[in-house]
Amino acid sequence: MGWNSWNTFMDKIDEKTIMETADAMVNQGLLKAGYEYLVIDDSWAERERDAEGRLKVNYTKFPNGMKAVADYVHSKGLKFGMYSCAGVRTCMCYPGSFGHEFQDARFFADIGVDYLKYDYCFRPALADGPMLYNRMGMALRAAGRDILFSACNWGKDNTTEWIRSTGAHMFRSTTDIMDSYQSMKNIALSQLSNLPYTAPGCFNDLDMLIVGLHGKGCMALGADGCSDIEYRQHFAFWCMLSAPLMIGADVRDLSPDTLALLTNRELLAIDQDPEVRPPYIHGQALQRPECAQEHIVLLKHLADGNYAAGYFNFGDQEANIPSEFYNWGIDISSGCSLQFTDVFTGEDMGIFRDFYRARVPAHDCRLYKVRLIWTGRPASRQL
Structure with a gap:
């Protein structure tokens, strides 16, 4: 730096x-x-x-x-x-x-x-x-x-x-x-x-x-x-x-x-996270990078056991960018949920167990600190 x-x-x-x-x-x-x-x-x-x-x-x-x-x-x-x-x-x-x-x-x-x-x-x-x-x-x-x-x-x-x-x-x-x-x-x-x-x-x-x-x-x-x-x-x-x-x-x-x-x-x-882990590319962009020219979701493992999740809109229109936790390795039956906190504002966005959808203006991003929460019991599918 x-x-x-x-x-x-x-x-x-x-x-x-x-x-x-x-x-x-x-x-x-x-x-x-x-x-x-x-x-x-x-x-x-x-x-x-x-x-x-x-x-x-x-x-x-x-x-x-x-x-x-x-x-x-x-x-x-x-x-x-x-x-x-x-x-x-x-x-x-x-x-x-x-x-x-x-x-x-x-x-x-x-x-x-x-x-x-x-x-x-x-x-x-x-x-x-x-x-x-x-x-x-x-x-x-x-x-x-x-x-x-x-x-x-x-x-x-x-x-x-x-x-x-x-x-x-x-x-x-x-x-x-x-x-x-x-x-x-x-x-x-x-x-x-x-x-x-x-x-x-x-x-x-x-x-x-x-x-x-x-x-x-x-x-x-x-x-x-x-x-x-x-x-x-x-x-x-x-x-x-x-x-x-x-x-x-x-x-x-x-x-x-x-x-x-x-x-x-x-x-x-x-x-500056000491583990320096590369982010995981969510969904379609993982298999076909040529399809990820506008909306990209990245998940990054952090040394403290939490995660960073970034939702990037490179397009010219506002977009709802989804992420299904199944693609991150969290099955709906696992009994695990994710708590999202906005990195820019500090706002607690809530706890989610199946997917998260970020509304992102054109040329902007949403970035979250994500904490895994273990409930100890399977959850029903979120609709």
């Missing part, structure tokens, strides 16, 4: 902005909620390395050097992240780390970096993903500092088959998210076949959050972004999949509603 500069600032980053962001993460309660990493994305370096092949910090943007920035971020109780690329150039055409992996890993360690985002632009034609990411994974392990390795190869080269072997702690399985509902929806639906691949030690990264952007920054595609309801669906879906939560909005200027969503304790507990 943390914040990344790209979605709002793209290449327009500087020392003052980063320090103000660190202050805001603390003052807004984001650090207290668990957002501990502050990550500077692409465009912090000079265009070329020095005579010894070392990366050079852009002192126009960071006049006191990157070590001073890292020290300031650490002084706030945050962890500090930076960016590089597996190719010869970064995506913005700054020096990449190909051929300099061990040198660059030591550079990051000396600065005090705790997190490295490692992109996939301008890779040599004959170099494949497993080799490129394993090189940096080995370099980081040899650098003498504990650095979270965030592999960002956009799901290319069958990432899920090999990424854990590289030492990566999280991996991108998607293209870049844009601040539009269709972009978020496409990414969400693409993950129905990737649910098993998140696990402790190596998490499936669905890309940074667009929550709160509202058309600001570099990911808006000339539009106004999403509505607050659409951002809520986006955030809830990421939480149900135990995805890394990297804020992309300007945290110095978050609305009260955006801040409340990002710091919702029940939602964050679902995302």
Whole structure:
């Protein structure tokens, strides 16, 4: 959990902005909620390395050097992240780390970096993903500092088959998210076949959050972004999949509603649940994902013995989305019922023994904490 500069600032980053962001993460309660990493994305370096092949910090943007920035971020109780690329150039055409992996890993360690985002632009034609990411994974392990390795190869080269072997702690399985509902929806639906691949030690990264952007920054595609309801669906879906939560909005200027969503304790507990179990897809979507383009129900086992149930309406019309508990493994004759509590409002929705139907507006969701109740006697079928 943390914040990344790209979605709002793209290449327009500087020392003052980063320090103000660190202050805001603390003052807004984001650090207290668990957002501990502050990550500077692409465009912090000079265009070329020095005579010894070392990366050079852009002192126009960071006049006191990157070590001073890292020290300031650490002084706030945050962890500090930076960016590089597996190719010869970064995506913005700054020096990449190909051929300099061990040198660059030591550079990051000396600065005090705790997190490295490692992109996939301008890779040599004959170099494949497993080799490129394993090189940096080995370099980081040899650098003498504990650095979270965030592999960002956009799901290319069958990432899920090999990424854990590289030492990566999280991996991108998607293209870049844009601040539009269709972009978020496409990414969400693409993950129905990737649910098993998140696990402790190596998490499936669905890309940074667009929550709160509202058309600001570099990911808006000339539009106004999403509505607050659409951002809520986006955030809830990421939480149900135990995805890394990297804020992309300007945290110095978050609305009260955006801040409340990002710091919702029940939602964050679902995302950060220590068992990291993938959700079970209810009903038809389990056998035929191509049929689940509008209405999806997910059930997630939680470490405390309870469950999270999410009802997602990706369609353009309000819908009643049903779930029969038989499909969750609870037969009507079992003597068990389920108690539903709304995660967003805290409202007790009641106890149900056969099915639950959620009324969900277009582009919205309903998310519940679900508790199994044992009555000790079979129940008659609910009509």
